[in-house]
Amino acid sequence: MSSMKHIDNIPSTPGKFKEKSSYNRLRLHFSIAKLTFWSFVFLGLIFVCFFRSPSSSSSPASSDLSRRSLRTSSYDGPAWEKRIKASAKIRSRNGISVLVTGAAGFVGTHVSSALKRRGDGVVGLDNFNDYYDPSLKRARQTLLEGAGVYIVEGDINDVTLLKKLFDVVQFNHVMHLAAQAGVRYAMENPSSYVHSNIAGLVNLLEFCKNANPQPSIVWASSSSVYGLNTKVPFSESDRTDQPASLYAATKKAGEEIAHTYNHIYGLSLTGLRFFTVYGPWGRPDMAYFFFTRDILKGKSISIFEGANHGTVARDFTYIDDIVKGCLGALDTAEKSTGSGGKKKGPAQLRVFNLGNTSPVPVSDLVTILERLLKVKAKRALMKLPRNGDVQFTHANISFAQRELGYKPTTYLQTGLKKFVRWYLSYYVDGKKSAQ
Numbered sequence: 001m002s003s004m005k006h007i008d009n010i011p012s013t014p015g016k017f018k019e020k021s022s023y024n025r026l027r028l029h030f031s032i033a034k035l036t037f038w039s040f041v042f043l044g045l046i047f048v049c050f051f052r053s054p055s056s057s058s059s060p061a062s063s064d065l066s067r068r069s070l071r072t073s074s075y076d077g078p079a080w081e082k083r084i085k086a087s088a089k090i091r092s093r094n095g096i097s098v099l100v101t102g103a104a105g106f107v108g109t110h111v112s113s114a115l116k117r118r119g120d121g122v123v124g125l126d127n128f129n130d131y132y133d134p135s136l137k138r139a140r141q142t143l144l145e146g147a148g149v150y151i152v153e154g155d156i157n158d159v160t161l162l163k164k165l166f167d168v169v170q171f172n173h174v175m176h177l178a179a180q181a182g183v184r185y186a187m188e189n190p191s192s193y194v195h196s197n198i199a200g201l202v203n204l205l206e207f208c209k210n211a212n213p214q215p216s217i218v219w220a221s222s223s224s225v226y227g228l229n230t231k232v233p234f235s236e237s238d239r240t241d242q243p244a245s246l247y248a249a250t251k252k253a254g255e256e257i258a259h260t261y262n263h264i265y266g267l268s269l270t271g272l273r274f275f276t277v278y279g280p281w282g283r284p285d286m287a288y289f290f291f292t293r294d295i296l297k298g299k300s301i302s303i304f305e306g307a308n309h310g311t312v313a314r315d316f317t318y319i320d321d322i323v324k325g326c327l328g329a330l331d332t333a334e335k336s337t338g339s340g341g342k343k344k345g346p347a348q349l350r351v352f353n354l355g356n357t358s359p360v361p362v363s364d365l366v367t368i369l370e371r372l373l374k375v376k377a378k379r380a381l382m383k384l385p386r387n388g389d390v391q392f393t394h395a396n397i398s399f400a401q402r403e404l405g406y407k408p409t410t411y412l413q414t415g416l417k418k419f420v421r422w423y424l425s426y427y428v429d430g431k432k433s434a435q
């Protein structure tokens with residue numbers, strides 16, 4: 001208050017020397033006050049930025065990514081630990097304890113609930129980002145909570161969170177399904193693929209290799225790694241060095257990274273190449289899902305075709321078949337051989353195709369949807385865009401059949417019928433808006 005008075009008393013036209021020097025003293029005083037004020041503002045800003053960042057280990061590109069993540073790191077406190085322990089409790093004789101990353105995702109939800117149903121201990125981890133409508137992820141979370149699966153809210157890049165989780169539960173397995181999915185979105189937001197599929201994977205493996213005991217890891221690769229491969233059906237030994245999208249390149253990189261961690265640290269690693277997985281609670285960014293939405297809205301849909309009107313087809317695989325493959329991979333996964341960052345012997349390293357073995361043209365997919373929805377689609381044929389899509393996928397699954405007992409049994413018609421029934425009950429009867 002008194003300094004305010006002084007400032008008010010400063011003559012507008014300093015005249016005599018004496019007056020001038022007292023004016024200078026006042027100016028100095030004012031400058032120090034100003035400097036102190038701005039220093040506080042600056043420190044305050046640093047404080048706010050630091051504590052609002054999702055984790056101290058996040059990548060430089062994470063400012064954009066943290067906006068996509070609604071909330072992270074919900075950890076801490078005895079109540080939190082109690083919920084995790086309850087969720088991780090094994091209820092069957094030969095049960096396993098599994099950390100499922102991406103548990104609020106499409107495949108993650110189905111795998112978590114199947115594991116829980118058979119008596120395994122399951123804890124989920126998901127960052128609930130808004131790549132697609134997060135309310136669908138929240139609905140899946142509610143479903144899992146009802147089944148006794150708790151999902152921790154956080155990012156796989158958060159080392160502190162991973163440490164806390166492993167301090168509370170000694171997981172024998174990690175089912176790593178958290179990823180930035182989608183082939184076409186990679187051109188829009190390339191850094192999100194690097195953040196989740198590369199940095200996130202490395203962070204998780206770094207953590208697992210140091211764990212004692214090391215868990216065994218089963219993780220989601222993708223049929224897209226076959227890229228421009230023309231030899232069909234695709235076998236695991238076929239070339240995968242010609243990815244057609246950044247998404248495929250990050251999944252392929254993941255397979256190489258898995259090799260390294262297996263080789264150096266003795267981590268047991270199994271990669272699953274999923275072939276266009278579809279079904280109830282699916283991903284709204286996938287064609288069968290948004291075709292359904294747009295057909296019901298009377299909007300036209302683009303059906304891609306190759307050069308010279310060539311057929312574009314996918315080996316669409318139903319979610320329940322995929323879940324069986326995931327469980328088969330977990331059940332046949334051998335123990336990692338290292339501990340505390342040191343390898344003690346060779347460890348298991350596997351890659352499997354999980355497909356349906358019967359590719360269906362996209363136009364046939366639309367015909368099935370029309371029949372199930374009882375609405376005629378407004379079809380617009382479009383040349384396959386050069387943004388990462390490949391013309392054809394077809395899995396050879398004999399290796400998975402032999403090693404995992406994997407045997408898909410769902411025809412596209414049957415699977416889509418189940419999807420459409422779910423879609424109508426969720427969006428139409430449930431009055432949710434399909435974005």
Ligand SMILES: O=C(O)[C@H]1O[C@H](OP(=O)(O)OP(=O)(O)OC[C@H]2O[C@@H](n3ccc(=O)[nH]c3=O)[C@H](O)[C@@H]2O)[C@H](O)[C@@H](O)[C@@H]1O
Nearest residue numbers: 181182183222223224274275276286287302303304362389
């Ligand atoms: O199998 C895989 O590895 C991949 O499967 C899907 O990728 P994709 O097969 O391209 O699935 P959709 O995006 O649902 O496309 C299905 C088919 O519809 C076609 N399509 C897509 C969009 C569209 O507007 N029109 C259209 O004809 C695509 O070319 C493709 O043949 C997933 O999005 C990936 O995350 C996954 O890794």
